[in-house]
Structures are given as C-alpha cells and as structure tokens.
Amino acid sequence: MESSEADELTKKKLLVIGGPTASGKTALSVLLARELMCPVVSYDSRQFYKEIPIVTAQPGKAELSEVPHYFIGDRSIHQPLHAAGFAELANGRLQDIFTESDYCVAVGGSGLYLKAWLEGLDDIPSTPPTIRAQVNVVFREQGLEALRSWLKSVDPEFYNQVDLNNPRRLTRALEVYLHTGKPYSAFLSRSKKRNPNFTVVYIGINPDRSELHSRIALRVEQMVANGLFEEVMPLYAFRYLPTLQTVGCKEIFDMMEGKYSCEECLEQIIIHTRQYARRQLTWYRKVPGIHWFESDPDPKSILKLID
Incomplete structure (x- = not known):
C-alpha cells in the first residue's frame, strides 16, 4: 500500500458498540449508522443464522431497511462460522466499506469474535x-x-x-x-496491537441492573409473542449442533424432553440471559479506553467522540 493510501485509511473510524444483551445496542447502532451514512457490521455470533432470528434477537425488517447490515441471518445453522473465519470475512468487508465511507458501525455481544477480528486470535496449543x-x-x-x-x-x-x-x-x-x-x-494475550489502518472507538452501554433485568424479561415476553416456540421447536432434531447451543434454544429443547414446564422454561431463559449479560459486562469492562454510557444515550454525545 502506498504511503498516501495508508494515511488516508488511518482517517477511517470503526465505532464499536458493546454491552450486555437487551441493553439497546441494536437500536443505537442503527441511529448512529444513519447519522454517519454508513453500514452496520454485526459481530454477534448468535445472529449469523437465518433459522433463528427470534431467539437471537436479530434486527427486524424495519431496522434492516434503514441502513445496510452485514452478518445478520446470512447463513444456515448447518454452516457454523467460527471466530477465525468471521475475522477474515469481516476484515474483507470492512476494507470494502472503507472504500466508500469514512465510518463503519460494529455492534454485537460476542467478545471472542470481536477480539479475533480486531486483534487476532491467541496461539492456543493443540491437544491430543x-x-x-x-x-x-x-x-x-x-x-x-x-x-x-x-x-x-x-x-x-x-x-x-x-x-x-x-x-x-x-x-x-x-x-x-x-x-x-x-x-x-x-x-490469552493481555495486549496486542490493534489494526493500525483505522481508528477504533469503543462505546459501552451499561444500564442500571434493575432496568436491564426488566428489559430482559420484556424481551423474552416479546420473543414469545413473535413466535419463539414456533421457531425453535422444529429444530429439535438438530439440538446438538454447536450453532444451537444458545440461550433460548437449550431451555426449549429441555422443555420438550419434559425437564421443564412452559413457565419454568421461560424462567430459565430469563435467568440464563441475565447470567450471559453479566459475563458480557465483565468482558467489556476489560476493554482499554472504552467510553461508557447509561441506557438510551443521545447519539450526538457519542458522535462527538469521533469528530
């Protein structure tokens, strides 16, 4: 790459939105992408698969129509996408985006996939x-x-x-x-050099705990209304696929095997989603330089960070 091209690329900015599930990341990412007139790249490893849009809380048609999205429901559960493969695809996509725009918004909740994309994977020993x-x-x-x-x-x-x-x-x-x-x-590496070809700005969403719990309960209720059981139950024959080892699927499969009543199943989904949200927050709190906001932040306050 010529020096002038490299200098131009360093002006590009990737705005990474992170935080616990149900914190409003998706809606915020659409608002920001609309303001910046750029696409959204999802790094949520649960949202890659077209068969499970409800249980993984994929963006709806309205959100998808507002700005271009990548890596949302674009493959089958029978075609798992691991972190290394995602990193390669996402890097290629980002370079394409940066030929057309100075900005890109990334959103998701899968820290490993984000790390693989922006920092590379660690050299973990093989086992016999x-x-x-x-x-x-x-x-x-x-x-x-x-x-x-x-x-x-x-x-x-x-x-x-x-x-x-x-x-x-x-x-x-x-x-x-x-x-x-x-x-x-x-x-696991404690620190690695980030991609020097563009600037990464990390935004964390951290709602009040009681508010987050209410959001999670409301989301599960809405999922049921949208057809959660109708989506997951026909996938029972594939319950051992790695792509279906996610909150919502496992509890419904257990219910189908008689381990839970319907009410108990929903309670377990809420409990496990809270636990997942807590682990996500733990991961994001270790990201150096992340800018934290409470729920539903004003997009203008975030855009000031990238001026």
Whole structure:
C-alpha cells in the first residue's frame, strides 16, 4: 500500500458498540449508522443464522431497511462460522466499506469474535485425541453442568468470560488445562496491537441492573409473542449442533424432553440471559479506553467522540 493510501485509511473510524444483551445496542447502532451514512457490521455470533432470528434477537425488517447490515441471518445453522473465519470475512468487508465511507458501525455481544477480528486470535496449543476423549466422556456422562463446575474450579477467570452454554468452548478450555497443566486463560494475550489502518472507538452501554433485568424479561415476553416456540421447536432434531447451543434454544429443547414446564422454561431463559449479560459486562469492562454510557444515550454525545 502506498504511503498516501495508508494515511488516508488511518482517517477511517470503526465505532464499536458493546454491552450486555437487551441493553439497546441494536437500536443505537442503527441511529448512529444513519447519522454517519454508513453500514452496520454485526459481530454477534448468535445472529449469523437465518433459522433463528427470534431467539437471537436479530434486527427486524424495519431496522434492516434503514441502513445496510452485514452478518445478520446470512447463513444456515448447518454452516457454523467460527471466530477465525468471521475475522477474515469481516476484515474483507470492512476494507470494502472503507472504500466508500469514512465510518463503519460494529455492534454485537460476542467478545471472542470481536477480539479475533480486531486483534487476532491467541496461539492456543493443540491437544491430543486422548485428552479430547477424556473431556468428552465427562460431557457425555455428566452433562454441561459438570463441565461448568470443572472449569470454574480450575480457571475461574475464563469461566467468567466464556459462553457457558457452548460445550465446544468449555471442552476446549478443559482439554488445554489437562494437556498443559495451565488454565486456558493463561494463553490469552493481555495486549496486542490493534489494526493500525483505522481508528477504533469503543462505546459501552451499561444500564442500571434493575432496568436491564426488566428489559430482559420484556424481551423474552416479546420473543414469545413473535413466535419463539414456533421457531425453535422444529429444530429439535438438530439440538446438538454447536450453532444451537444458545440461550433460548437449550431451555426449549429441555422443555420438550419434559425437564421443564412452559413457565419454568421461560424462567430459565430469563435467568440464563441475565447470567450471559453479566459475563458480557465483565468482558467489556476489560476493554482499554472504552467510553461508557447509561441506557438510551443521545447519539450526538457519542458522535462527538469521533469528530
């Protein structure tokens, strides 16, 4: 890249919106993108899949029609997109966006995917099949809760960051621990150079706790009205797919197996969503230089940060 091109690219700004689920990130991202006349790139690993728009709270038709969106409902649950693959696709998309605009808005709640995109992934050691089999036996015979308890005891730091409903990530962390004797979190980089070709501005949304709990309960209620059960129940045959190991799907599948009543199922979804929101906040609070706002911030106050 010629020097003048590189200088021009450094003027570009990526506005990253983060925070707990149900905090109003999606609506804010649309408002900001509309003001900046730029697209929205989603880094929410749950919203990639077209079969589950309701349970993953994907933007509605009205929001999608206001500004261009990328990585929303654009693939099947049978085509999982992992963090490394997303990073490659998102980098390509961002370069295309920056040929047309000085700005891009990114929004989501998947810290690992954001980190992979903007900083690259850590060099985690591979593990032998015997170790993998050992962990899989625990999962198969004792279930997801056993993996959670095990991880919490050996690596509480990663336990507070990871999606506890994702068995793939739990087993991977435990495999590394068994193989190396070190917690998985020990292999995660504390700092890396961000992409020097553009400026990243981090915005965090942090509602009052009681308000967030009310928002979560209201969201679940709205999901049911929009057809949550009708969306998830036909996917029962695919319940073991990694793409369906998400809050909302697992509880409904458990209900279908008689573990919960309908009312208990909804209670569990609310509880697990609160727990997920707490882990998201824990992750974002560690982002250096993030600018925090309470719920429903005035977009103008955010736009001042990128002038």
